[in-house]
Amino acid sequence: MGTKILSKKFYNEMIQLEPRYPTKVALLLPALHAAQDEFGWLSPEVMEEIGSYIGIHPAQVREVASFYTMYNLRPVGKYHLKICTNVACCLRGADELVSHCEKKLGIQCGETTKDKKFTIMEEECLGACGTAPAMMLNNDYYENLDVVQLDELLENLE
Amino acid sequence: MSKCIIDGREVEFTPGQNLIEVAKKAGIDIPFFCYHPGLSVVAQCRMCAVEIEKMPKLQTACSTVAAEGMVVKTKSPRTAQNQKAVMEFLLINHPLDCPICDKSGECDLQDNSYRHGDLYSRYTEERRTYLDLDMGPVIQKNMNRCIHCTRCIRFGDEIAGIREMVALQRGNNTQISTVDGRALETDYAGNYADICPTGSLTVKDFRFKKRVWFLKKTSTVCEGCSRGCNMEIHQDANVIYRCIPRENMQINKYWLCDEGRFNFQYVNDENRVVAPMVNHSVSDWGLSIDQAKKVLMGKKIAVLVGSDLTQEEGSHLLEFLPKHFPGSPIFHFGTPGLNTAEKDGDADRILKRKSKTSNLHGLEKLGFQGFDKMPKEINAVLVIRGGRAILPDLKGLVAVGLGVFMAPQVEEFSVILPGTSFAEKDGTIVNYEGQAQRIRRAILPPGQCKGLSEVLMMWVNSKSSSGAA
Numbered sequence: 176m177g178t179k180i181l182s183k184k185f186y187n188e189m190i191q192l193e194p195r196y197p198t199k200v201a202l203l204l205p206a207l208h209a210a211q212d213e214f215g216w217l218s219p220e221v222m223e224e225i226g227s228y229i230g231i232h233p234a235q236v237r238e239v240a241s242f243y244t245m246y247n248l249r250p251v252g253k254y255h256l257k258i259c260t261n262v263a264c265c266l267r268g269a270d271e272l273v274s275h276c277e278k279k280l281g282i283q284c285g286e287t288t289k290d291k292k293f294t295i296m297e298e299e300c301l302g303a304c305g306t307a308p309a310m311m312l313n314n315d316y317y318e319n320l321d322v323v324q325l326d327e328l329l330e331n332l333e
Numbered sequence: 334m335s336k337c338i339i340d341g342r343e344v345e346f347t348p349g350q351n352l353i354e355v356a357k358k359a360g361i362d363i364p365f366f367c368y369h370p371g372l373s374v375v376a377q378c379r380m381c382a383v384e385i386e387k388m389p390k391l392q393t394a395c396s397t398v399a400a401e402g403m404v405v406k407t408k409s410p411r412t413a414q415n416q417k418a419v420m421e422f423l424l425i426n427h428p429l430d431c432p433i434c435d436k437s438g439e440c441d442l443q444d445n446s447y448r449h450g451d452l453y454s455r456y457t458e459e460r461r462t463y464l465d466l467d468m469g470p471v472i473q474k475n476m477n478r479c480i481h482c483t484r485c486i487r488f489g490d491e492i493a494g495i496r497e498m499v500a501l502q503r504g505n506n507t508q509i510s511t512v513d514g515r516a517l518e519t520d521y522a523g524n525y526a527d528i529c530p531t532g533s534l535t536v537k538d539f540r541f542k543k544r545v546w547f548l549k550k551t552s553t554v555c556e557g558c559s560r561g562c563n564m565e566i567h568q569d570a571n572v573i574y575r576c577i578p579r580e581n582m583q584i585n586k587y588w589l590c591d592e593g594r595f596n597f598q599y600v601n602d603e604n605r606v607v608a609p610m611v612n613h614s615v616s617d618w619g620l621s622i623d624q625a626k627k628v629l630m631g632k633k634i635a636v637l638v639g640s641d642l643t644q645e646e647g648s649h650l651l652e653f654l655p656k657h658f659p660g661s662p663i664f665h666f667g668t669p670g671l672n673t674a675e676k677d678g679d680a681d682r683i684l685k686r687k688s689k690t691s692n693l694h695g696l697e698k699l700g701f702q703g704f705d706k707m708p709k710e711i712n713a714v715l716v717i718r719g720g721r722a723i724l725p726d727l728k729g730l731v732a733v734g735l736g737v738f739m740a741p742q743v744e745e746f747s748v749i750l751p752g753t754s755f756a757e758k759d760g761t762i763v764n765y766e767g768q769a770q771r772i773r774r775a776i777l778p779p780g781q782c783k784g785l786s787e788v789l790m791m792w793v794n795s796k797s798s799s800g801a802a
């Protein structure tokens with residue numbers, strides 16, 4: 176392998192984490208998270224490098240990364256809105272939140288605004304059914320949302 | 334012996350056997366998809382679920398080991414109801430394109446649908462569709478037909494030793510693929526198509542060539558290396574269309590390597606010499622043999638015997654050669670750099686052996702010596718081989734060939750007497766473990782090709798005297 180894409184910091188973190196797990200393969204999930212923190216998304220090259228570091232085929236890295244929706248396989252905007260559209264949230268108006276966002280930002284679910292600021296995605300259950308409808312903005316939860324609150328939130332970001 | 338009861342019949346089993354195997358032994362078929370005896374058990378498809386007395390829910394037969402006194406019902410209404418439901422579910426996204434699918438006729442999905450499914454589907458929604466995926470030179474993937482049984486993934490992981498085939502995404506979006514449809518890396522890729530229970534993975538070489546029910550099958554043994562994997566040749570109208578593995582738990586289990594699987598292609602090769610040739614022009618058998626004798630006359634001859642010949646052919650030659658080529662040295666040849674059986678070994682951790690011919694070990698048992706270097710005084714060679722032994726450098730020597738040759742290989746040869754390939758003769762070969770196995774004739778030799786014993790007979794009966802000095 177030629178030059179490494181992932182930083183020293185990434186590799187140091189991995190070395191620290193490794194003793195926590197019974198096998199090196201178990202490092203895969205934290206490695207994907209750490210790499211995503213670094214670049215905002217997981218490019219094929221990054222996943223290739225993670226595979227060779229852990230000692231597994233890049234296809235296996237792809238398999239795991241594509242299973243979880245927390246991993247971005249495409250670049251996302253600075254603000255990543257993940258709106259839950261599972262049963263509880265839908266009953267409490269999640270659909271409305273989604274279409275409101277889409278209209279306001281002028282993009283469809285799964286797309287990113289031209290200025291690379293916003294990405295909207297649907298999420299399958301954030302585990303916050305008791306406080307539905309819920310949304311994640313990057314790594315933070317926003318619960319019991321309605322359109323007014325959402326507007327306020329978005330305005331503060333712009 | 335422990336016993337359990339399946340469909341009212343007492344069936345014996347060895348502890349540890351699962352219900353699919355136990356039932357099969359008693360002639361009772363439990364339908365399944367994800368189970369394969371050569372792979373780990375995952376109980377994913379649910380097709381094999383059966384009713385077991387004293388258990389409230391249906392149990393998957395592939396992952397349930399038989400127990401003493403167990404009472405199993407494979408045909409009860411509850412079992413049948415489940416099979417029908419599973420079939421309906423698996424066919425939800427299936428394009429039902431059997432008429433243009435190569436698997437049709439030997440497809441588990443088709444067979445089980447016919448036997449256990451419903452005639453009608455209630456599904457009216459849109460089906461998922463994908464474009465075909467090119468997976469390198471051997472396999473083409475049609476994701477629409479896939480039922481996510483993961484047999485291919487497990488084959489890659491557990492047998493081929495490479496996790497190149499994976500399940501991307503999840504739920505209804507699950508797609509079985511390689512990374513971005515990359516070419517498969519394993520050289521055992523043909524097995525992916527064999528074990529796929531649907532027409533999702535197909536061998537490119539066989540695609541759209543023949544409906545499988547027209548194929549006649551001959552049980553034989555691969556001649557690709559000294560392992561001697563068991564296989565079937567499938568032919569129609571004297572044309573070989575494919576080779577597939579034949580189960581032999583001692584030798585190759587359920588698998589074949591790609592080199593062995595596609596080795597048959599030389600049999601139909603358009604470059605194959607199928608008529609006797611003298612100095613590049615077609616001749617007849619009698620004249621060619623006379624000419625062969627003439628060019629060898631008075632020469633110092635070495636005889637090279639391919640280790641792709643059978644034991645029977647080897648024994649004939651041991652009788653024939655000393656009489657008609659007295660004093661000429663005789664060597665076996667086949668794989669460059671590997672001139673004794675002792676040097677043979679595993680070429681990988683799966684099946685392939687270093688010897689690229691099938692009968693190296695057999696010929697050595699008969700007493701043939703390996704070829705190393707051409708002795709100094711030699712100025713002519715008689716080469717006798719099947720289609721696989723790799724020719725050594727014969728520059729500057731008068732050469733006569735008897736056997737299977739491709740035209741570009743034998744430009745320098747004075748005479749070629751066309752012989753038979755492994756698919757065109759019966760015989761015995763001995764693998765690296767000393768296991769003698771039968772190869773069987775699947776097709777007739779093309780053109781004017783003749784078997785070795787017939788050619789030797791013609792040689793003996795031809796009027797002109799033998800060539801040796």
Ligand code: SF4
Pocket residue numbers: 478479480481482483484485486509528529530531533534
């Ligand atoms: S491609 Fe074939 S073997 Fe692989 S998961 Fe799909 S149906 Fe099963």
Ligand code: SF4
Pocket residue numbers: 555556557558559560561562585588589590591592593594684685686
């Ligand atoms: S391992 Fe050898 S005998 Fe087996 S299929 Fe391959 S070439 Fe043929």
Ligand code: FES
Pocket residue numbers: 364365366367368375376377378379380381382393394395396
């Ligand atoms: S064969 Fe038993 S669940 Fe698939």
